[in-house]
Amino acid sequence: MQENYQDRIIALLKEKGETNASLAIGIHKGKATVGRYLSKSSNRTYPSIEEISEIAAYLGVQPHWLAFGIGDKYTDDATINKMSTSGAVTVNVYSRADVAKFIETGEAPIVTQMPVHKEFGDCFGVVYPAQGSISHTWDCAALILQDKNWVNDDIVLARIGNNPTPDFFTLVKVSDTIHVWYGEDTTKNPIHSITEDEIEVLGIVCWGTWAKRR
Known part of the structure; x- marks a missing residue:
């Protein structure tokens, strides 16, 4: 178990919005026990794998992520195992606010990690703006493929x-004009009609919750 599980x-x-006390109640342990789990002093005690699983269940995340940092918070172990046998790797996921810094400097705060097939090992993820009631529950991420030309109907990560x-x-080019829709919804009128000089495409969504290509 990784030390930084704490x-x-x-x-x-x-x-x-939880506390040591509410966690203790939730997993049927004493507050002092939880305190020792989270302590980094000499009096610390280590939770068992079973206890980590109880903590993960109470907090609504996957135990393999909580214990070992494998995958992301919500990727189940069956998916992890399947991807591991096929040669999976993990990639970092960034917020939209920080991804430009990552592209320019190679360093930025990491939101989480997600497992992907090894062919996407050079990619990175960006938190995708989920719409509706699930937006506050799920960490939806899109995997970004750089150095590849986009084609009509691709979802791209771009600056306008x-x-x-x-x-x-979502981009659709007709003659010299690029029609732009926000996100994946092309049922409405485009929000912009611009030229190539007015848009900087940073990458194409190649895998993830809203995959356009694999």
């Missing part, structure tokens, strides 16, 4: 005009 638990408690923060758009 950091993942602490971050989850903060994220979900002077906006420094990239976003997800």
Whole structure:
């Protein structure tokens, strides 16, 4: 079990508005026991795998991620095992606000990691803006493929005009005009009709929740 399992638990408690006391109640342990689980001093005790599984279930995440940092919070073990046998790797996932910094400097805060097939090992992920009631529950991510030309109906990660923060758009080029839709919804009128000089495509969504190509 990775030493930084404690950091993942602490971050989850903060994220979900929980405390050591509420976690203790939720997993039927004493508050002092949970305190020793999360302590980094000499009096620390290590939870068993079974206890880590109980903590993960209470906090709504996958135990393999909580214990070992494998995959992401919500990828189940069957998916991890299947991908492991086929030569999976993990890639970092960034927020849209930080991905430009990552592309420019190679360094940025990592939101999470996700397992992908080894052919996508050079890619990176970006948190995708899920719509509707699931947006506050799921960490939806799109895997971004760089150095490949986009084709009509691709979802891309791009910057338009002077906006420094990239976003997800669907593009369709007709003659010299690129018609732009936000995200994947092309049922409405395009939000922009621009030229190639007005858009900077950072990458193509090649795998993920809203995959356009694999």
